[in-house]
Amino acid sequence: MSELERTFLVDAPPSRPLSLLLLEDSVLDAQLISARFEEAGLDVRLVRVDNQAGFTRALEGCPFDLILSDYNVPGFDGLAALSAARSACPDTPFVFVSGALGEERAIELLKRGATDYVLKDRLDRLVPCVSRALREAEGELRRKRAEEALRKSEERYSLAIRATFDTIWDWDLETDFLHWNDTLQQVFGYTPEQLGSHPDRWAERVHPEEREQVVQGLRGAIGSSVEHWMAEYRFLCADGVWRHVLDRGYIVRESDGRPVRMVGAMQDISERKRTEEERQRLLQEAHRRAEFEQQLMGIVSHDLRNPLSAILMAGTLLLRHQDTQPWQARTASRIVSSAERAHRMIRDLLDFTQARLGGGIPVSPAPLDLHELAAQVVEEARTAHPGRELLLFRTGDAQGRWDADRIAQVLSNILGNALRHGLEGTPVRVETEGTEAQVLMRVHNQGEPIPPDLLPHLFEPLTRGGTRPGHSDRSIGLGLYIVRQIVLAHGGSVEVHSTADEGTLFTVRLPRLADARPASTDEERST
The missing domain is CATH 3.40.50.2300 (Response regulator)
Known part of the structure; x- marks a missing residue:
């Protein structure tokens, strides 16, 4: 907070x-x-x-x-x-x-x-x-x-350079004598006597993974005609900690180009490294977020709204047609009802995106029977998938206060995944169970399990649970993220269990929020 x-x-x-x-x-x-x-x-x-x-x-x-x-x-x-x-x-x-x-x-x-x-x-x-x-x-x-x-x-880094708090070294190339100033102990923990006056003592404390490259670069600079040398490497301090070092040197040469002396400064840049890494992490996170919002807005505004408007218009025209048969009117009514719910979801999703996904998904709880809602969602799924077997089990009292459209969105999403990824020829089972304090919704299907390494991240945005061979799936992996956010907005929880033997089971737990009543023992089965 x-x-x-x-x-x-x-x-x-x-x-x-x-x-x-x-x-x-x-x-x-x-x-x-x-x-x-x-x-x-x-x-x-x-x-x-x-x-x-x-x-x-x-x-x-x-x-x-x-x-x-x-x-x-x-x-x-x-x-x-x-x-x-x-x-x-x-x-x-x-x-x-x-x-x-x-x-x-x-x-x-x-x-x-x-x-x-x-x-x-x-x-x-x-x-x-x-x-x-x-x-x-x-x-x-x-x-x-x-x-x-x-x-x-x-700014502190710039001032530190001007204040020469760096560890200064002076190397006599003719005698191979290396002198250190007193800041060596303040920065790296060694006294000049402990580190010694031979360059090999310094080279021994350069990280093994970088030692050969650093030493060869230094020798190469001395043997060439350049005046400056610089390298970044990890240096072993007296306390046993490896610190990132920026080392820079100036090569003093005789008039004929022969190197006679080299003066340089070692600077501890560990904190700067950590700051740069953190800034890169924040920039990458911001970039991923911006891409996510742009992709979501594009799909909602173009790929979904236009065809959905066409479906809604066609269904409405069918209902208004005077020669429509009763069974046709019922089918058109279901089409219009489903399209209107989807249109409301898209509107809410646009609001959600404009709010930068930072405040949670708003819900409007009202009295609702989850048994009836589940039956409606299952019936819509049967209409859309006439070749699949859907089993509906309803137990106990499912009265409570929830947002009907949002809960229908939760169940439709999970059920759609079960139909999409479930094994053909096997039934998909939907259960609603009322207990004293909460109502449970379960969706179960047989088929290839969700990979174990994906399960902990399944409800994160832009995560998809895989697709059956030969099956087309244009999902961007946002559905289960929204499912979890809706359930959390109702004070509930959602979990998934998936194995090859037992299949995949999603369980949603929703507190009644208000008007809770004891669960009954009656069971209804619809096939």
């Missing part, structure tokens, strides 16, 4: 109140917003302004932790408010709280620097949204601190 969250978004007494600036012309709406924070038990200092002049004055000095703004304020629109806030307080999170925002406008606001948005008829999202905004602001602050720390580290 971030520092800001610990300060403002937990039950412990806050060290100081959360300071919010609210641009809102409606006194009633401002009171409703303030009430949301009071209901959450948060100590909030809310400063309300209702016009451009007041908003501009309030921004002076950036005294606020977060800015909330209506999109439509008389004489002052939301884009202008966002621009003013980003100019005066670029690091302060900015959240729109408005009565109506279309999808395109919301995306445009996010692109222009808004942290998030909340609709006024969904103020139950306000506190979680503020929590996410503060968490993202804390992450950005940490990133800037890391960059500042790196800048200061490089």
Whole structure:
């Protein structure tokens, strides 16, 4: 949990109140917003302004932790408010709280620097949204601190060179006598007497994997006409630790080019090496994340939305046709229902991607019977795979509060994987079991097991469980990652067990969240 969250978004007494600036012309709406924070038990200092002049004055000095703004304020629109806030307080999170925002406008606001948005008829999202905004602001602050720390580290490195804290050595090439200055002990732990005056004593402490290359490079520089030599290698310190060293030398020559002396400096660059490796790791991680988001956005916006819209339109036309037979109407109705659910999933996935995948997938729990939901998902799968046998077992009471679309997405994804990767000619078994405190969903199939080395990473993004020979699979490996995120958003868990003998079994555990009732002993079987 971030520092800001610990300060403002937990039950412990806050060290100081959360300071919010609210641009809102409606006194009633401002009171409703303030009430949301009071209901959450948060100590909030809310400063309300209702016009451009007041908003501009309030921004002076950036005294606020977060800015909330209506999109439509008389004489002052939301884009202008966002621009003013980003100019005066670029690091302060900015959240729109408005009565109506279309999808395109919301995306445009996010692109222009808004942290998030909340609709006024969904103020139950306000506190979680503020929590996410503060968490993202804390992450950005940490990133800037890391960059500042790196800048200061490089500055210290530059000052250290000017202060000549390096270990200085002076080598008489005619007598082969090597002299060390006193910083040798401070940097590497040896006294000049311990390391000795012969170059071989130095060479013995160069790492064996690099010794031959370093020594040959040094001898080659002395034997040539160059004036400078430089090498990086690992050097054994007195405490037995190998340290990364940058060694540089200047070769003094007589007028005829004969080398007579060489003066140089050894610098411990271990910390710089670690900093460079960490920066490379962060850059690679950021690059992978950017590629992932771009790939996801491309698939959602092009590869999925266009054909899905065509399916939805075709199904709707079939339902409206006057000569449609009853069985055709039922089939078209299932097509439309499935397409509408998929369309909602894609919309939510776009919101999820725009939020940079940092705040978890939002869910809207409502009363639901998982037995009925499972039956609907299985029926849709039977329609899509008429040649496969699907068995449905339902046990106990499956009433509770969950997000129906999201849970259907979980079961559809796992069931789709079972049908796709399961052994042809063998049944796929779906179970829903109600217990006293939770409801379990299980999906089992026979076939090639998931490789053991892949199991620990199966629910990570861009991970795929393999494909049967001759089977086409254009998945980007995001499905099971979203499955786990949805289950976690419901306070549940998901696990997988896969062996050659027992097949593959996915188990989802969902707490009832509310309206929990004891499980019954009745069992229903549908084939």
